[in-house]
Amino acid sequence: MKLALKLGAAFLVSVFLGLGSVYWFVEKSDLSGTGGIAVGPWTTNEKIGDVDAAPYTRAIVARRGLLALNKRETVYFNAEADSSGTPLVSNCRYTVTGKPIPTGWWSITLYGADHYLVDNPQGIFSQAKNTVTRNADQGYVIQVASAPEGPNGIPTGYSDGEGERFSLTLRLYNLEENAAEDLSALVLPSIEKGDCQ
Amino acid sequence: MRQTFVWSAAILTLAVIIHIIGIFAxxxxxxxxxxxxAGDVGGVNTIAHGKRADATSRQIVRPSPDLVYSMCVFDLSEGPLALSAPVPADTYWSLSAFDDNTNNFFVVNDRQISTDHVEFVLARDGYQAPTLGGAPVILSPSDTxxxxxxxxxxxEDQFEALNQIRQQATCAPL
Known part of the structure; x- marks a missing residue:
């Protein structure tokens, strides 16, 4: 009887540790494993959507990017921190500065910690190649804040209290072939933190 | 002391096994x-046209608010499907297929298509599918x-027109 209780307790502890670590990896770790690439604050994995994806990559993508296309069609970069490595929070203002990217279409979209779009009074969730207002050099500046200023804003949805963590996803559709061959050589937008409420 | 070590090793070994199975699962x-x-979006082997993603969208994580999605959850155990869709002009459009392990095993986009309409047969890997007037066959590695x-x-002023075009897409048993 005592042995059965011990075995039962040991089994439960194993299940807790085993499934708990699965949850932690899927929810908290990044895509920096096999095929992982970081460009400034942006990270991706060349194996997203691919048959050859490592089990961890496939599990993370299933949880945080289900039905993602493979690299030949779309590259997904994700940023959970600014260019200095500080986590993105909804009560701060960020300036995203970018240059033209050799791709058919791109977009930058803000997601909450639950991986869904964030409710905001402006009803704006992204800026994209076809919506962004450009500078004379074809570059662009996007302000990410609760009340963004300028023509290219992405609201964080912050109203009061403590800020919430959020992330930005940069989608690159139909990246030019030579650019897709070396994703680490891409010049991607910087994310500079400004004032916080 | 030895007994504690044995128990700890057994617990950790089992935890690692559960972890590996969990990651694969x-x-x-x-x-x-x-x-x-699939019943929530119209059923299996039929197409469902999702509304434009906003803060209330919860079906798929990290949806793009710039795209509209139409989805066909498929089950090929009873036979192949016929896919048909108009290809809108001057905008990005793609048809992609995912197996039951999330692999994106097929994708085609507007740049790769020279006509304003596409037709495909979606069949199980290895199935000798009858063609649909010569329509290309997409082979799926899984039934679902x-x-x-x-x-x-x-x-925004294109939304209504594009929304109507994409709703002409179909997905049905061959």
Missing amino acids: VPNVIMGTLISR GVVLFRTLIQS
Whole structure:
């Protein structure tokens, strides 16, 4: 009887540790494993959507990017921190500065910690190649804040209290072939933190 | 002391085994959940046209608000499907297919298509599918999965027209 209780307790502890670590990896770790690439604050994995994806990559993508296309069609970069490595929070203002990217279409979209779009009074969730207002050099500046200023804003949805963590996803559709061959050589937008409420 | 070591080693070994099984199972479980909820979006082997993503959208994580999605949850155990869709002009459009382990095993986009309409047969890997008037055959490595049609909304004033075009797509047993 005592042995059965011990075995039962040991089994439960194993299940807790085993499934708990699965949850932690899927929810908290990044895509920096096999095929992982970081460009400034942006990270991706060349194996997203691919048959050859490592089990961890496939599990993370299933949880945080289900039905993602493979690299030949779309590259997904994700940023959970600014260019200095500080986590993105909804009560701060960020300036995203970018240059033209050799791709058919791109977009930058803000997601909450639950991986869904964030409710905001402006009803704006992204800026994209076809919506962004450009500078004379074809570059662009996007302000990410609760009340963004300028023509290219992405609201964080912050109203009061403590800020919430959020992330930005940069989608690159139909990246030019030579650019897709070396994703680490891409010049991607910087994310500079400004004032916080 | 030795007994504690043995118990700890056994617990950790079992935890590692459960962890590995769990990591391998996550994609199948999540995809299986999406497929099992096909009834919420019209059923299996039929197309469902999702509304434009906003802060209330909860069906798929990290949806793009710039695209509209039409989805066909498929089950090929009873035979192949016929896919048909108009290809809108001057905007990004793609048809992609995912197996039950989340692999994106097929994708085609507007740049690769010279006509304004496409037709495909979706069949199980190894199946000798009859063609649909010569339509290309897409072979799926699994019985179940998802076909997703993406259409980019270039500007708000194009939304109604593009929305009507994408709703002409079909997914039905051959």
